[in-house]
Amino acid sequence: MTHVTEPSEKTLFRNVSILDSTGAEPYPGDVLVENDRIVAVGEVDESRAEGARVIEGNGRTLMSGLCDAHTHFSWNNSADLDGLGTMPVEEHLLFCLESARTYIDSGYTMCLGAASAKDRLDVVCRDAINSGRFPGPRYLANGPEIAVTGGALTHSITKFADGPEGMRKAVRELVALGVDQIKLSMTGEEITGTQRAEDTYFSDDEVAAAVSEAHRRGKRVCAHARSAESVKMCVRHGVDVIYHASFTDEEGMDMLEANKDWVWVAPGLNWLVATLYEAEAFGFPQEAAEAVGYKKELDIAVAGLREMHRRGVRILPGGDYGFAWTPHGTYARDLQHFVELLGFTPMEAILSATALGGELMMRGDELGKVQSGYLADLILVDGDPLADITVLQDQDKLHYIMKDGRFHKEQGDAPAPPPDQDELVTSGTQHVVERRP
Amino acid sequence: MTLLVCSTCPRYDRHRSGHFGRALRRAIAEDPRDVPVRSVACLGGCPDHGVVALDGPGMARVRFTRLEPVDARAVITAAQAHAASPTGDPQAWPVPPEIADRLSSVTTKRAPQPARSHQA
Numbered sequence: 094m095t096h097v098t099e100p101s102e103k104t105l106f107r108n109v110s111i112l113d114s115t116g117a118e119p120y121p122g123d124v125l126v127e128n129d130r131i132v133a134v135g136e137v138d139e140s141r142a143e144g145a146r147v148i149e150g151n152g153r154t155l156m157s158g159l160c161d162a163h164t165h166f167s168w169n170n171s172a173d174l175d176g177l178g179t180m181p182v183e184e185h186l187l188f189c190l191e192s193a194r195t196y197i198d199s200g201y202t203m204c205l206g207a208a209s210a211k212d213r214l215d216v217v218c219r220d221a222i223n224s225g226r227f228p229g230p231r232y233l234a235n236g237p238e239i240a241v242t243g244g245a246l247t248h249s250i251t252k253f254a255d256g257p258e259g260m261r262k263a264v265r266e267l268v269a270l271g272v273d274q275i276k277l278s279m280t281g282e283e284i285t286g287t288q289r290a291e292d293t294y295f296s297d298d299e300v301a302a303a304v305s306e307a308h309r310r311g312k313r314v315c316a317h318a319r320s321a322e323s324v325k326m327c328v329r330h331g332v333d334v335i336y337h338a339s340f341t342d343e344e345g346m347d348m349l350e351a352n353k354d355w356v357w358v359a360p361g362l363n364w365l366v367a368t369l370y371e372a373e374a375f376g377f378p379q380e381a382a383e384a385v386g387y388k389k390e391l392d393i394a395v396a397g398l399r400e401m402h403r404r405g406v407r408i409l410p411g412g413d414y415g416f417a418w419t420p421h422g423t424y425a426r427d428l429q430h431f432v433e434l435l436g437f438t439p440m441e442a443i444l445s446a447t448a449l450g451g452e453l454m455m456r457g458d459e460l461g462k463v464q465s466g467y468l469a470d471l472i473l474v475d476g477d478p479l480a481d482i483t484v485l486q487d488q489d490k491l492h493y494i495m496k497d498g499r500f501h502k503e504q505g506d507a508p509a510p511p512p513d514q515d516e517l518v519t520s521g522t523q524h525v526v527e528r529r530p
Numbered sequence: 531m532t533l534l535v536c537s538t539c540p541r542y543d544r545h546r547s548g549h550f551g552r553a554l555r556r557a558i559a560e561d562p563r564d565v566p567v568r569s570v571a572c573l574g575g576c577p578d579h580g581v582v583a584l585d586g587p588g589m590a591r592v593r594f595t596r597l598e599p600v601d602a603r604a605v606i607t608a609a610q611a612h613a614a615s616p617t618g619d620p621q622a623w624p625v626p627p628e629i630a631d632r633l634s635s636v637t638t639k640r641a642p643q644p645a646r647s648h649q650a
Contacts, residue, residue, distance in 0.1 A: 199571065370637040371574045371593065377633070422538065422571030433588060433639050483532060483585070486570045 103127050104496065105142045106473065109150030111135070112461040114157050114447040115442065119479065121241070123157055126469040129498035134465050148493060154477055156443070157461050158202025158230070158496065159472040159485070160450020161334055161411040161424050162359035166192040166218050166232075167210035167416020172375040174285065176358035177210045177248025185211060189218045193229030195421045197501050198315065200491045203460060205411065206235035207358075208276040209317060210250040216271040228501055231454060231470070233273035238317065239263050239303065240278040245293030246285055246317070251278065257302035266305040274313035277303055277332065279323040283379070283385040284368060290319040290390055291340055293326070300330045313455075321345055328352050334453070336413075337361055338401075339394035346397070350404040357453060360398055362430040363412035363419055365391045372418040393436050402435055409453060410446050424444045425485040432482050441481045469498040532585050535607045537569040539579035550580030550599075555604035565609050575634050584609050589618030591637035594629050602629040615649070 113119075114329040125133040133141060133385050163398060166189040171177050178187065188339050196204055208213035222229035235250040239260070245251040264275055279295045281288030283471035298315075307314045308331065317332035318327050321342040327335045327349040334357045341349065349356060354487035369387040370379055382388070401408055410427035413418065431442040451461025459468050475494035476484035494502040535558075539550035555567060575581040578595035582605055585591045592612060598607065604626040615623035620636060 195571075284650060367574060370591075371635045373635060374575050374577050374595065393564075417576065418574040420541070420572045420574065420576070421576075426570075483568060487568050488537070488571060491571050 101127050103142065103145035104469075104495075104498070105137065105145040105147045106150050106155050106495065107147055108152060110152055110389075110475065110477070111463055112156040112443065112478070114461055115464070116444060116445055119154065120154070120198075124463060125473075125496050126471075126495070128333045129468050131275075131463060131467050131471075132467055135461060148184055148473065150473065153492065154268045154474040155463060156472055156474065156478070157447040157451070157467075158472055158494070159425065159446045160203035160205070160409070160453060161201050161230075161414075161427075162205050162357070162409035162450070162453055162462065163207045163361045163411035163413050164196070164204035164232070165207055165210070165413065165415045166190075166204075167214045167310065168192075168212070168413070168421075170353050170415055170416040170417055171419045174247040175249065178247055179227075180210075182211055182214075186214060189214050190221065190229070191219050192221055192226050192415070193227060193232070196230045196424065197494060197496065199226050199422055199488060200472045200474075200485060200494060201424055202230045202472075202494075202496045203454050204230045204232050205334070205453055206233055206272075206274065206294070206413075207413070208235050208238040208250070208278075210237070212236060212270055219273075220271075230496070231460070233313070234271070234313075235274055236272040237265040238276040238278040239267075240467075241294050241299065241456065242248060244278065244281075244288070245513050246278055246282050246288060254303075255299075257298045260299050260303040263307045264303055264312075267309045267313060268307070269471070272312065274315055274333075275303060275307045277314065277316040277318075278318045279316050279318045279450050280324065280337075281320070282317070283387055283390065286385070290386065291321070293320045293322040295323070295326065297326060297329065300326050300332065304330045304332060324349070327413055328356060331355075333357060334359060337394070338397065338509050339365075339390050341397045346400060346404070348501050349401060353404070353406045357407050357409055358398075359409040359411045360394060361411065361413040362398075362434065363414065363423070363426050364416075366434075366482065367396060375520055377418075389464045391485060398435050402437065406469045408435070408445060409449055410442065422488075423486065424456070425483075428482050428485060439479045442482060443478060451459075458485035460513055469495055532537075532566050532568045533605065534570050534573060534583040534585055534591075536571075536573045536575075536581040538572050539576070539581055541572065541576040541579065544591075550578070552558060553599040554580060554582070554597070554602055554605070557599040558606060561602060561606050563610065565606050571578040576579050578632075578634065581602050581634075584618065586618060586638055589613075589615075589640065590620075590640055592618060592620055592633065593632040593635040593637070594632045596632045597629065 104126040122138040219234040324345040344408040431437040492504040537551040573581040575595035583593040611623040
């Protein structure tokens with residue numbers, strides 16, 4: 094038998110500040126990537142790096158790509174909930190592919206789908222990304238969110254189910270579509286005007302049935318769960334990822350703490366902040382937002398999340414982006430909220446978005462860290478995110494973006510072009526890789 | 531203090547040229563006053579482009595809309611006043627009159643309630 098050795102592709106990031114997401118302070122060194130994996134970190138043996146393409150870091154920060162724990166490719170920057178469902182499927186798929194690209198353009202290489210506005214949008218995008226046809230982050234796809242009769246936030250994007258058997262059937266149908274996880278829409282949302290955030294629409298039996306059926310098929314379950322009761326239901330029945338958890342009460346807090354080895358909380362903070370303060374241009378002024386309860390919810394949620402953080406509950410950034418006032422591309426604002434509102438240190442916020450992100454993607458041993466053996470999902474940042482977490486919001490500062498050892502974006506060190514080229518779509522020497530393998 | 535400049539304004543320009551941000555940054559660079567600028571992908575004031583916001587750790591984020599590059603001078607003045615104020619809240623600093631009517635949102639970074647304020 095003849096053994097054929099595949100030629101390897103090597104990239105050496107030389108003289109970078111390595112933010113490795115182990116919790117260690119950044120340190121200077123080199124990072125060698127071979128094919129799709131990181132193979133050496135810190136001091137790289139010269140012979141091992143022979144033939145590598147060299148990226149001169151000049152002290153820039155090399156860190157893991159980021160994770161968004163609450164992603165909706167199909168939220169189409171609409172100014173209202175109904176707009177999520179009215180876009181025809183053909184246009185909607187194109188929008189989703191653009192969202193996927195925007196995520197990776199923004200340094201996000203891991204995303205957890207938190208519901209799809211139509212049956213197969215998420216699944217098709219995930220598969221297209223995985224096959225290399227379109228750029229995007231690693232993605233765990235979802236289907237339409239499941240709601241009970243009378244409990245939908247938006248009818249046109251909802252899969253209705255009632256009772257334990259109805260839940261089992263709905264889960265089975267979504268599994269057949271190819272989803273990676275199931276979304277339960279358990280509570281209301283104040284912006285609807287009719288569905289209160291503190292109301293819980295699911296019964297215990299329904300949650301238990303949905304979770305057991307999903308887990309039986311190896312699928313995750315996540316839930317829109319703002320009310321105190323819904324959070325406790327989630328923990329009681331094993332919902333893996335709790336979204337929002339705004340009104341968690343003392344009992345729920347104790348339950349989260351007692352189960353913190355498996356449960357995740359992803360509050361989607363930017364939705365609350367921006368809906369309260371920044372949506373007036375789209376017909377939802379601050380007075381209206383306060384009147385329906387968003388100010389109260391933000392206050393209570395921030396206090397509760399701080400308490401969760403103190404107790405060691407795993408809290409993840411990811412902000413429900415994709416409305417007109419929370420548009421795609423602004424994802425890293427969540428990290429700023431974690432620091433400024435929740436009291437995370439910048440390091441803690443970054444660990445949540447990277448190392449914990451890898452665990453959330455169920456690949457904690459190969460995603461989310463700059464460590465030998467990990468997949469090479471990396472961003473080279475012109476700045477120090479520990480000194481200023483907002484640098485991650487500036488795509489111009491993300492000079493290189495790599496996923497699976499391949500560059501999605503490369504930005505040379507040459508000066509930007511003359512400033513009179515307003516017609517150009519992109520500026521500087523940025524090159525976004527269009528061709529896929 | 532950071533002056534956030536939208537890099538995607540005008541959002542509904544089908545060419546996605548982002549020309550507002552580039553033009554404003556050029557105008558800011560021509561001003562002798564030194565202001566840290568951060569480009570961000572949208573500040574959510576899109577129907578009324580161009581958009582900037584003043585922000586800083588623990589400071590209120592103050593957003594202005596319907597701006598043109600010619601407003602750069604007033605924007606810098608506002609940024610410096612915002613930075614010099616204790617909270618960033620525009621009631622605590624003089625908003626330049628040229629752009630005062632284009633202040634479109636104030637995002638308070640409210641202090642959390644006492645530790646046990648979540649629902650009992």
